[in-house]
Amino acid sequence: MKICVVGLGYIGLPTALLFANSQNIVLGVDTNTRIVDTLNKGELPFDEPSLLELFQNAKNNFTASSSVESSDVYVIAVPTPLENGMKLADLNAVKNASESIAKVIKEGQLVILESTVPPGTSENIVIPILRKNMNKYFYYAHCPERAIPGKTLHEMVCNDRIIGGLDVKSAKKTKQLYSSFVKGNIYITNTKTAEFVKLMENTFRDINIALANEFSLMAEELGIDVWKAIEIANKHPRVDILKPGPGVGGHCLAVDPLFLAEKSSRSRIVTLAREINDSMPGYVVKLVKDMLKDIEHPTITLLGLAYKGNVDDTRESPSFKIKKIAESEGMTVKLYDPFIRDFPGNHQTIHDAVKDTDCIVLVTDHEVFKDIEPKSLQVRNKNLIDTRNILNHHVWRDAGYHVKILGVGLI
Ligand SMILES: NC(=O)c1ccc[n+]([C@@H]2O[C@H](COP(=O)([O-])OP(=O)(O)OC[C@H]3O[C@@H](n4cnc5c(N)ncnc54)[C@H](O)[C@@H]3O)[C@@H](O)[C@H]2O)c1
Numbered sequence: 001m002k003i004c005v006v007g008l009g010y011i012g013l014p015t016a017l018l019f020a021n022s023q024n025i026v027l028g029v030d031t032n033t034r035i036v037d038t039l040n041k042g043e044l045p046f047d048e049p050s051l052l053e054l055f056q057n058a059k060n061n062f063t064a065s066s067s068v069e070s071s072d073v074y075v076i077a078v079p080t081p082l083e084n085g086m087k088l089a090d091l092n093a094v095k096n097a098s099e100s101i102a103k104v105i106k107e108g109q110l111v112i113l114e115s116t117v118p119p120g121t122s123e124n125i126v127i128p129i130l131r132k133n134m135n136k137y138f139y140y141a142h143c144p145e146r147a148i149p150g151k152t153l154h155e156m157v158c159n160d161r162i163i164g165g166l167d168v169k170s171a172k173k174t175k176q177l178y179s180s181f182v183k184g185n186i187y188i189t190n191t192k193t194a195e196f197v198k199l200m201e202n203t204f205r206d207i208n209i210a211l212a213n214e215f216s217l218m219a220e221e222l223g224i225d226v227w228k229a230i231e232i233a234n235k236h237p238r239v240d241i242l243k244p245g246p247g248v249g250g251h252c253l254a255v256d257p258l259f260l261a262e263k264s265s266r267s268r269i270v271t272l273a274r275e276i277n278d279s280m281p282g283y284v285v286k287l288v289k290d291m292l293k294d295i296e297h298p299t300i301t302l303l304g305l306a307y308k309g310n311v312d313d314t315r316e317s318p319s320f321k322i323k324k325i326a327e328s329e330g331m332t333v334k335l336y337d338p339f340i341r342d343f344p345g346n347h348q349t350i351h352d353a354v355k356d357t358d359c360i361v362l363v364t365d366h367e368v369f370k371d372i373e374p375k376s377l378q379v380r381n382k383n384l385i386d387t388r389n390i391l392n393h394h395v396w397r398d399a400g401y402h403v404k405i406l407g408v409g410l411i
Pocket residue numbers: 006007008009010011012029030031032035077078079080093094096097114115116117145146147148149251252
C-alpha cells in the first residue's frame with residue numbers, strides 16, 4: 001500500500017511510522033517545512049518513547065514532504081484546536097488537508113480522518129470537500145485516536161480502536177489496514193457515532209476531574225484530606241474518582257467537551273465541568289495570595305509548564321493561566337520545567353528558578369520534582385504549594401517550609 005499521512009505531529013508521525021514498519025510505503029506530509037526538513041535529515045521533531053527506533057527501522061519506507069501525492073490511502077491527522085478566544089472547533093486544518101487530498105484522490109482510494117472533530121464533521125465537511133472534484137466512489141472512515149503522549153506507541157498498538165465507516169465496505173477496508181499493527185480489538189460503527197464516542201470518552205474524564213476538583217474545594221472547607229478520602233472511596237468496586245489538580249490542559253480534555261457543547265443544545269454538566277476545571281488556575285492563585293498575604297509584590301516559582309507529568313507538551317497547560325492570573329495580581333512569576341527546551345522565561349536549573357522566590361508552586365507532576373532537595377534551595381521565603389500532592393511534605397517541612405497541599409483542609 002502507498003499511504004499518505006497528512007499532519008506529522010504527536011499523532012500523525014507515530015501513525016505514519018507504524019504503517020511504514022508494517023511494510024507499507026509511507027509519505028508523511030506536513031505544511032511545517034521545519035518538520036519535513038528535520039525528518040528528511042534523519043532526526044525527529046519531538047521526543048516520544050521508542051519513536052527513534054521505529055523511525056530508524058522505517059528508513060526505506062518513509063519519506064517526508066510538503067505536498068500530498070496520489071496514494072492508495074490518505075490519513076488526516078491535523079490539529080483541531082479551538083478558534084481563537086472562542087469555544088468552537090477550528091476546523092481550518094481539516095478543511096485544508098481535505099482540499100489537498102481532493103486534488104489528487106482517485107476512484108477506489110481510501111481516506112481516513114484521525115483528527116478529533118465535532119459530530120457530523122465527516123458527513124457535512126470532509127466528504128463534501130473530497131467529492132468536489134471526484135464523483136466516483138471512494139472509501140472513507142473516521143478512526144479517532146486514543147493514545148496519550150508519553151505512551152503513544154504502546155497505546156496506538158495495544159488500545160482498542162473504533163472505526164466509523166461511511167459504509168460497511170469502507171469500515172472493513174480500514175479495519176484490515178489498522179490490523180497490520182493494532183493488537184487491541186477494533187469496533188465498527190458509522191462516522192457520526194465514532195466522532196461522538198471519541199468526544200464522550202474525553203468528556204467523561206473531564207467531568208470526573210471536575211468532580212474531583214469540586215471534592216477538593218469541599219474538603220478544604222470541611223477540614224478533610226481529599227487525597228485520602230478519594231483513595232478510600234476508590235476502594236468501592238464501582239467507584240473510580242480521578243485526581244484533583246490545578247486545572248486541565250492538553251489538546252483533548254480541555255477542548256473536546258466543547259465540541260459536544262457546540263453541536264448540542266442539551267449540554268449542561270459538560271459545560272459546567274469545563275467551567276469548574278477552568279476555574280482551578282484562579283483558585284491556585286488564591287491559595288498563593290492567602291499564603292503570601294503579608295508580602296507586597298511577591299515572586300513565585302512555578303514548577304512545571306507541561307500540562308501533565310513527564311512529557312514536554314504545554315498545550316492548554318494550566319501553568320500559563322496561573323502565570324497570567326498571578327501577574328495580573330502584581331506577582332513576579334518564574335518558571336522551571338526540565339522537559340521543555342527553549343521556552344521564553346524557562347530557567348535552566350531549579351536553583352536559578354527559585355532564587356529570591358517567596359513561594360514554590362508545584363503545577364506539573366513530573367517524577368523528577370520528587371528528587372528536589374529543599375535544603376539545597378536558596379529561596380527568599382520558604383513556602384510551598386503542592387497542587388498535585390506528589391512531594392514528600394515531611395522533608396519540606398523539616399527544611400523549614402510552610403506547606404499547603406491542594407485539597408487538604410486544616411484538620
Ligand atoms: N496529541 C494527542 O495526544 C492526541 C490524542 C488523541 C487525539 N488527538 C487528535 O489528533 C489530532 C492531531 O493532533 P496532534 O497532537 O498530532 O497535533 P499536532 O499539532 O502535534 O500535529 C499536527 C500537525 O499537522 C500539521 N498540519 C496542519 N495543517 C496541515 C495541513 N493542512 N496539511 C498538512 N499538515 C498540516 C501541523 O504543522 C502539525 O505538525 C487532533 O485532532 C487531536 O485532537 C491528539
